[in-house]
Amino acid sequence: xxxxxxxxxxxxxxxxxxxxxxxxxxxxxxxxxxxxxxxxxxxxxxxxxxxxxxxxxxxxxxxxxxxxxxxxxxxxxxxxxxxxxxxxxxxxxxxxxxxxxxxxxxxxxxxxxxxxxxxxxxxxxxxxxxxxxxxxxxxxxxxxxxxxxxxxxxxxxxxxxxxxxxxxxxxxxxxxxxxxxxxxxxxxxxxxxxxxxxxxxxxxxxxxxxxxxxxxxxxxxxxxxxxxxxxxxxxxxxxxxxxxxxxxxxxxxxxxxxxxxxxxxxxxxxxxxxxxxxxxxxxxxxxxxxxxxxxxxxxxxxxxxxxxxxxxxxxxxxxxxxxxxxxxxxxxxxxxxxxxxxxxxxxxxxxxxxxxxxxxxxxxxxxxxxxxxxxxxxxxxxxxxxxxxxxxxxxxxxxxxxxxxxxxxxxxxxxxxxxxxxxxxxxxxxxxxxxxxxxxxxxxxxxxxxxxxxxxxx
Numbered sequence: 001x002x003x004x005x006x007x008x009x010x011x012x013x014x015x016x017x018x019x020x021x022x023x024x025x026x027x028x029x030x031x032x033x034x035x036x037x038x039x040x041x042x043x044x045x046x047x048x049x050x051x052x053x054x055x056x057x058x059x060x061x062x063x064x065x066x067x068x069x070x071x072x073x074x075x076x077x078x079x080x081x082x083x084x085x086x087x088x089x090x091x092x093x094x095x096x097x098x099x100x101x102x103x104x105x106x107x108x109x110x111x112x113x114x115x116x117x118x119x120x121x122x123x124x125x126x127x128x129x130x131x132x133x134x135x136x137x138x139x140x141x142x143x144x145x146x147x148x149x150x151x152x153x154x155x156x157x158x159x160x161x162x163x164x165x166x167x168x169x170x171x172x173x174x175x176x177x178x179x180x181x182x183x184x185x186x187x188x189x190x191x192x193x194x195x196x197x198x199x200x201x202x203x204x205x206x207x208x209x210x211x212x213x214x215x216x217x218x219x220x221x222x223x224x225x226x227x228x229x230x231x232x233x234x235x236x237x238x239x240x241x242x243x244x245x246x247x248x249x250x251x252x253x254x255x256x257x258x259x260x261x262x263x264x265x266x267x268x269x270x271x272x273x274x275x276x277x278x279x280x281x282x283x284x285x286x287x288x289x290x291x292x293x294x295x296x297x298x299x300x301x302x303x304x305x306x307x308x309x310x311x312x313x314x315x316x317x318x319x320x321x322x323x324x325x326x327x328x329x330x331x332x333x334x335x336x337x338x339x340x341x342x343x344x345x346x347x348x349x350x351x352x353x354x355x356x357x358x359x360x361x362x363x364x365x366x367x368x369x370x371x372x373x374x375x376x377x378x379x380x381x382x383x384x385x386x387x388x389x390x391x392x393x394x395x396x397x398x399x400x401x402x403x404x405x406x407x408x409x410x411x412x413x414x415x416x417x418x419x420x421x422x423x424x425x426x427x428x429x430x431x432x433x434x435x436x437x438x439x440x441x442x443x444x445x446x447x448x449x450x451x452x453x454x455x456x457x458x
Contacts, residue, residue, distance in 0.1 A: 003028045003063055004162060004193055010057030011044055018044045020217045021057070026162070026193045031184055033204040033225065034197045036214035037239050037413040042197045043085060045214075046166045049195070050082035051075030062161065076102070081159030083151050083168040085411065091140030095133055096121035099154045124157060129182050145176040156183060163187055166197045170410045173439055181207055199413050201230035213237055239414040244446040245425040265402050265433035270424060272436045272448030319400035321408060402433045409443065421447055
């Protein structure tokens with residue numbers, strides 16, 4: 001009998017079949033990967049195992065005992081932890097509070113012992129090689145890579161028997177990815193059953209013992225990771241490798257310049273930036289107002305512009321697609337067409353009677369007639385209804401001349417990556433200045449005509 005068994009798992013969402021009678025097995029001390037295109041059912045399997053989603057059909061057993069599905073509390077009690085694909089961390093909580101949430105040491109009167117919370121969290125972080133993350137730090141003060149590592153720590157603490165990593169490496173820089181590899185080795189040595197869900201064939205094969213491939217909601221095959229290479233795994237998944245178009249840049253004048261970072265953007269060019277720690281990336285995202293910057297200006301065609309909130313920088317024709325699109329940028333219950341129009345909607349500064357007083361006070365008063373017409377255009381589905389991991393673009397880049405893409409292919413399968421790369425190349429052909437932040441060497445080397453080294457300015 002296998003340590004973990006899932007039999008005949010079926011699940012549909014609004015009539016769309018995500019899983020159709022899938023069997024899945026994993027062993028103690030084995031790092032098992034789940035691969036497949038978007039919509040193949042990888043994350044659904046992970047969520048069912050973690051109790052987040054209840055299956056329509058099928059059953060699961062862990063170490064011979066029946067596992068109650070669709071119950072997060074039961075999954076925690078069984079020793080199953082998960083790192084979800086999108087961040088669940090709360091900016092105002094500390095690292096220790098996040099890791100220990102639901103497991104806090106308490107007094108005999110039920111009061112949380114904050115000192116012990118910090119002590120236990122610090123000891124655990126040290127145990128798994130994350131001693132560099134201070135347990136008392138607020139989540140909102142950390143880099144996105146360190147936030148992901150904190151969530152990994154929380155999942156590992158909960159996952160005494162099964163630890164699930166749903167595209168956890170996507171939120172990590174290179175140093176963080178190496179720490180994740182170390183954590184997986186620790187779990188393997190302890191006899192835990194780590195399950196790694198990923199779109200990245202190279203990462204899967206570098207960390208896993210076996211990989212199960214899903215296609216269209218069904219199990220296609222399970223292979224030994226040592227027996228195949230990344231290209232063969234992509235073939236098993238059933239999709240051609242992502243195509244990265246090559247373009248001949250027809251360079252225009254400098255559209256943006258950040259002297260403090262030694263960085264410039266030219267129209268028609270795709271420039272790449274490989275940033276290891278994530279902090280310098282914050283400085284450049286301040287061009288959009290998405291991240292704060294204590295000091296420093298940038299220039300637009302030679303004219304200095306002060307750092308400002310996002311709405312002002314939209315008017316300066318800067319567009320940004322952030323790495324954490326679902327968490328930070330998407331209004332999940334607003335239609336795609338409305339969502340892409342909001343960045344260009346003008347508002348009256350005071351309430352005009354056609355909007356609520358609350359909206360007027362905060363600058364969301366009456367919309368212009370043209371904005372109303374734009375927002376009233378025909379609906380597409382809401383992003384929350386998007387199936388298989390795809391989410392719409394955060395902005396329509398029609399009204400900008402500089403676009404910053406932050407990890408554009410994060411969470412995308414090979415076909416989606418091809419579409420993303422084609423869109424970026426098309427924007428450059430139209431004369432827009434493009435900056436791509438990415439930890440993927442292939443994207444830097446093939447997609448980007450120039451790679452800016454801005455880490456030395458951090």
